[in-house]
Amino acid sequence: MRQRARSAWLFLAPMLIVLAAVAGWPLLRTIYFGFTDASLTDLEAGRWVGFANYFSVLHMPSGRIIYDGLLADPVWWRAVWNTVRFAVISVTCETILGMIVALVLNAEFPGRGVVRAAILIPWAIPTIVSAKMWQWMLNDQFGIINDALLRLGLISTKIAWTASADTAMFAVLIVDIWKTTPFMALLILAALQMLPQEIYEVTRLDGVSPWKVFWKVTLPLIRPALMVAVIFRGLDALRIFDLIYVLTPNNVRTKSMSVFARENLFEFDKFAYGSAASTLLFVILVLLTMLVLRFGRVKLDRSY
Amino acid sequence: MTFRHALLALVVGAVLAASPARAVDLAIVSGDTGNGQRILREILDQYEKKTGNKVTVVPVPSSGTDQFGQYRLWLAAGSSDIDVYQTDIIWAPQLAKQLVDLTEATKDVVGAHFPSIIQSQTVDGKLVALPIFTDAPALYYRKDLLDKYGAKVPTTWAELAYTAKLVMDKEREAGNKDMWGFVFQGNAYEGLTCDALEWVKSNGGGQIVEPDGTISINNPQAAAALEMARSWVGTISPPGVLAYQEEESRGVWQTGNAVFMRNWPYAYALGNSEGSPIRGKFEVATLPPGSGEGARPAATLGGWNLAVSRYSKNPDVAIELVKWIASPGMQKYRALKGAYLPTIQALYDDAEIASAQPVIPRWKDVVLNAVPRPSAQAKSRYNEASSEFWTAVHNTLSGDGTAADNLADLEFSLTRLKGTAW
Numbered sequence: 001m002r003q004r005a006r007s008a009w010l011f012l013a014p015m016l017i018v019l020a021a022v023a024g025w026p027l028l029r030t031i032y033f034g035f036t037d038a039s040l041t042d043l044e045a046g047r048w049v050g051f052a053n054y055f056s057v058l059h060m061p062s063g064r065i066i067y068d069g070l071l072a073d074p075v076w077w078r079a080v081w082n083t084v085r086f087a088v089i090s091v092t093c094e095t096i097l098g099m100i101v102a103l104v105l106n107a108e109f110p111g112r113g114v115v116r117a118a119i120l121i122p123w124a125i126p127t128i129v130s131a132k133m134w135q136w137m138l139n140d141q142f143g144i145i146n147d148a149l150l151r152l153g154l155i156s157t158k159i160a161w162t163a164s165a166d167t168a169m170f171a172v173l174i175v176d177i178w179k180t181t182p183f184m185a186l187l188i189l190a191a192l193q194m195l196p197q198e199i200y201e202v203t204r205l206d207g208v209s210p211w212k213v214f215w216k217v218t219l220p221l222i223r224p225a226l227m228v229a230v231i232f233r234g235l236d237a238l239r240i241f242d243l244i245y246v247l248t249p250n251n252v253r254t255k256s257m258s259v260f261a262r263e264n265l266f267e268f269d270k271f272a273y274g275s276a277a278s279t280l281l282f283v284i285l286v287l288l289t290m291l292v293l294r295f296g297r298v299k300l301d302r303s304y
Numbered sequence: 305m306t307f308r309h310a311l312l313a314l315v316v317g318a319v320l321a322a323s324p325a326r327a328v329d330l331a332i333v334s335g336d337t338g339n340g341q342r343i344l345r346e347i348l349d350q351y352e353k354k355t356g357n358k359v360t361v362v363p364v365p366s367s368g369t370d371q372f373g374q375y376r377l378w379l380a381a382g383s384s385d386i387d388v389y390q391t392d393i394i395w396a397p398q399l400a401k402q403l404v405d406l407t408e409a410t411k412d413v414v415g416a417h418f419p420s421i422i423q424s425q426t427v428d429g430k431l432v433a434l435p436i437f438t439d440a441p442a443l444y445y446r447k448d449l450l451d452k453y454g455a456k457v458p459t460t461w462a463e464l465a466y467t468a469k470l471v472m473d474k475e476r477e478a479g480n481k482d483m484w485g486f487v488f489q490g491n492a493y494e495g496l497t498c499d500a501l502e503w504v505k506s507n508g509g510g511q512i513v514e515p516d517g518t519i520s521i522n523n524p525q526a527a528a529a530l531e532m533a534r535s536w537v538g539t540i541s542p543p544g545v546l547a548y549q550e551e552e553s554r555g556v557w558q559t560g561n562a563v564f565m566r567n568w569p570y571a572y573a574l575g576n577s578e579g580s581p582i583r584g585k586f587e588v589a590t591l592p593p594g595s596g597e598g599a600r601p602a603a604t605l606g607g608w609n610l611a612v613s614r615y616s617k618n619p620d621v622a623i624e625l626v627k628w629i630a631s632p633g634m635q636k637y638r639a640l641k642g643a644y645l646p647t648i649q650a651l652y653d654d655a656e657i658a659s660a661q662p663v664i665p666r667w668k669d670v671v672l673n674a675v676p677r678p679s680a681q682a683k684s685r686y687n688e689a690s691s692e693f694w695t696a697v698h699n700t701l702s703g704d705g706t707a708a709d710n711l712a713d714l715e716f717s718l719t720r721l722k723g724t725a726w
Contacts, residue, residue: 039684040380041401066720140544141482141556160544163490165702248547249369250492252695266373268691269398269684 027282034276039269046272053276070276078252079260080284086169086256087237090176095230097177098184103214105185106192116189123182131246134175138162138247168248176243180236184229191225192218231292238285257281327356328621332388333378335364335371336608337550337570343641347634354628357621367549368392368494372687375399379613387616388626391433393424393607394494394679394686400427404612407431409623416632417647424676425609432611434630435647437638439606440670441502442572442588442663444557444565449475449585460592461506461532464564468540471563480561485540487553488566492698495549497677497690498604499566500697503529505602505675507594512693513678513718517726521693522715525596530700530707532594537701546702558582566591568606572663573643588663590670605674607647639664645671681726692717 034053038046055069070076105116122130137144138161146158161171195218203213219226241258248254255263261281265274334344341363348359362385364371372395378386379402391399407430414422417435425433443464445457449471458464468485475483489495505511509526513519537545542556550567557565558574560581565571569588576583593599610626612619628634635646636657643661651657652668679686696714700707 040376041684043380139552140542140547141561142559158542158544160542160547163544163547163702165704250691250694250698252492252699262373263691266376267369268688270688 030275030282031279032275033272034279036272038272038275040266040271041269043271049272053273054280070273070280075252075255076257076260076277076280079255079257082169082254083238083240083256083258086173086176086240086254087234090173090180090237091230091233093173093177094181094184094233095226097181098188098229099226101181101185102188102192105189119185120182122179123186125179127179127242128246130179131175131243134171134178135162135247138171162248162251165253168251168254172244172247172254175247176237176240179243180233184233187229187232188222188226191222194225195221227292231289234292235285235289238288239281257284327358328618330357330359330387330618330622330625331362331385332359332390332610332625333362333364333371333375333386334390335366335368336390337366339574339642340570340644343638343644344629346641347629347637350634351625351628355624357625359625362386366551372398379615382615384613384615384617386613387618387622389611389613390436391609391611392494393421393435393438393605393609394677394690396425396432396609396611397427397679397683398686399611400430400432402614403432404614404616404619404623405430405432406434406612406623406626410434410627413627413630416650418649418671420605420672420676421607421647424605424680433609434611434626435607435609436630437608437635437644438647438671439568439608439645440603440667440674441498441566441568441591441606442603442667442670443591444567444571444575444586444588446471446560446563446582446585447587449563457587457589458564458592461503461594464592465532465536465540468563472540475563482561484542484556484562486536486564486566487541487545487548487556487562489549489553490537490541490545490698490701491547491549491552492694493549494690494694496694496697498606500530500533500693501604501675501677502566502591502602503533503594506591506599507532508596508598508600511675511678513681513689513726515681517681517722519715519718519722521718522711524708525594525598527707527711528596529594530697530711533697534701534703534707546698560585569643569645569663569667573641573661601673603670603674605671605676607645682721683726685721685726689718689721692721 033043033046035048035050036046037049037052051069053069055067055071058066058068060066101119105112105119125133136142140146140158140160140163143161145161146155149155150158159167161167199217200213203217208216239258240256241262244254244256244259245262249259257277258281261274261277263274264270264277268274332344332348334341336344341361345361348361352358364374372392375389375391375395379399389399389403410431414431414434418438421435421438422431425431425435450457450467453471453474455467455471458467464486472483472485489499501511504521504526507525507529509523509529510520512521537543545553548556550571553565554567554571554574556562557567557571558580572588574580575586590601591603593601610629612622612626616622630647632648632651635644635648636651636654638644639646639651639657640660643663645664645667646652649668652665658665677686678689682689692714696710699705700710
């Protein structure tokens with residue numbers, strides 16, 4: 001047995017070493033930089049400043065007290081709120097739509113293979129490309145979306161989708177849902193295909209309504225797979241960067257945590273502050289995952 | 305050794321001796337807009353023919369924000385892949401530490417350039433980048449439409465708004481439904497800082513941070529200027545202007561759907577190019593002043609420069625390349641081909657340029673009086689200061705808080721950013 005364990009470790013070692021080099025080391029460096037005052041001009045010159053990037057209290061000569069650091073930064077909290085809101089709305093819509101698509105694709109109909117392949121296209125296009133594509137489609141003057149809506153008589157004036165405060169987040173959500181629904185559909189479809197057909201035959205014999213079958217049989221059976229898919233998407237959505245960076249990069253209403261971190265890391269002379277933001281983003285992701293795993297009662301190591 | 309071999313050796317030796325140095329491969333990075341990339345390539349082709357060196361252009365997105373982030377990454381990594389960087393006028397103080405000091409190598413040529421531009425690229429007494437063209441915006445107007453409705457070129461912002469509305473309404477009545485009055489750069493990015501600095505400065509509202517470092521932005525005239533701009537959005541300017549950068553506004557303008565546009569001179573040559581719907585139908589004027597006390601026309605100083613990376617493997621050859629692109633001959637070529645404003649004063653009196661691009665001689669005074677952005681004051685914190693400014697302006701334009709409130713908040717955040725000293 002010990003022999004087996006040793007060879008298992010041996011086989012795992014290359015992967016573990018690579019992971020440590022490409023994921024572990026950068027993560028540790030980022031966390032370290034978050035506790036320094038490093039600047040991108042000279043990374044090694046950074047000095048240890050403790051938690052100052054996260055929270056510090058400045059006593060002004062005038063007697064005024066100023067709270068500084070990420071935890072007191074309204075822009076950061078705005079970014080957190082934007083990201084969480086984005087994640088909740090997008091994942092909810094994608095799950096519901098993905099479920100509908102998966103149920104349809106699970107049914108037998110001619111040409112199912114072609115439809116299954118076609119529905120994956122949005123997911124297959126690189127995000128930057130689809131974001132640029134949508135940017136043109138959403139363009140207020142030349143965009144096809146405004147043109148179509150105008151011709152259909154649904155709107156009377158052209159809408160500035162990515163510019164207006166009310167529609168910027170909406171535009172980002174539309175693009176993300178369009179892109180990621182196929183992913184959800186695929187995962188749910190995989191779960192649906194694993195379900196034993198006998199149960200459905202029994203329900204048919206008993207004359208149970210399809211609606212009830214879905215809620216009482218299908219959903220509970222695919223729940224574990226669904227939860228895994230939701231967690232995957234949720235974590236992905238919380239890291240959202242490319243889409244927002246292309247569509248509305250500097251808009252405070254759509255700025256996500258990742259966009260905030262990038263801005264501080266590379267654009268402003270605040271590499272350490274940006275590192276602290278990245279670290280906090282990491283911590284938030286870890287905490288949320290743990291919460292979801294706990295309350296969703298998902299066991300990742302359980303075999304289905 | 306046969307005679308033939310000896311002859312061959314002699315020829316090879318002579319060729320080697322004749323070329324001053326071995327051919328070198330250089331890489332230059334540029335994110336120029338419009339047809340700037342093509343002109344740069346043409347200039348480099350001439351250089352390659354002359355020297356035998358090879359220069360690769362690494363294209364980057366036209367958004368300055370994207371370029372800056374990418375430059376920072378390359379420089380922080382000490383990358384020797386890029387030898388020459390095309391840099392915005394405001395970046396010198398932020399990148400200076402990682403650029404080669406050009407003072408010694410360029411002392412024979414700097415005298416011909418505008419002193420203010422050379423000054424802007426000098427950090428702690430070191431010249432870190434050599435200017436290749438300068439930028440000062442223009443008010444583009446549709447001459448045919450103004451003539452059609454008997455309107456004059458506006459001399460104040462209020463007149464501009466009035467004329468824009470008049471022509472726009474009449475054109476829409478005539479069936480041109482997509483017509484707008486005025487397009488500018490309203491996206492939340494560095495371009496909005498340029499546009500808004502012009503509104504504020506031209507209305508007597510100061511220049512955000514004064515040359516002595518005082519934060520002056522929170523004043524009634526600046527607020528009035530921003531309120532004025534806010535009143536344009538949705539009336540004479542499309543609501544989407546809040547997401548426009550240079551190219552988006554030029555898109556609306558060049559398809560013939562705007563009466564006025566604020567943009568840089570590059571749009572002049574493109575507007576008059578083959579196949580442009582507005583070819584020969586437009587003219588340029590200086591941006592108008594506001595109405596407050598101390599109001600005067602204001603144009604934000606832009607412009608691009610070339611800097612040599614400290615990590616270049618061939619810094620000397622790279623410096624020669626920079627001097628070649630910045631030379632009077634190449635600046636003239638750029639001016640003739642793309643209406644780029646030269647940084648060499650003598651070229652403004654050049655007869656050939658005057659006949660090919662009549663806008664250039666007229667722009668000498670605009671360049672001389674252009675307002676610099678507070679990059680020299682804010683130094684390494686300029687990007688953040690600018691971002692605070694454009695956010696306050698963008699919020700105001702989108703109706704999120706009044707100008708007065710947003711400027712008061714801005715004053716607070718700039719003061720905090722400044723700390724005890726810039």
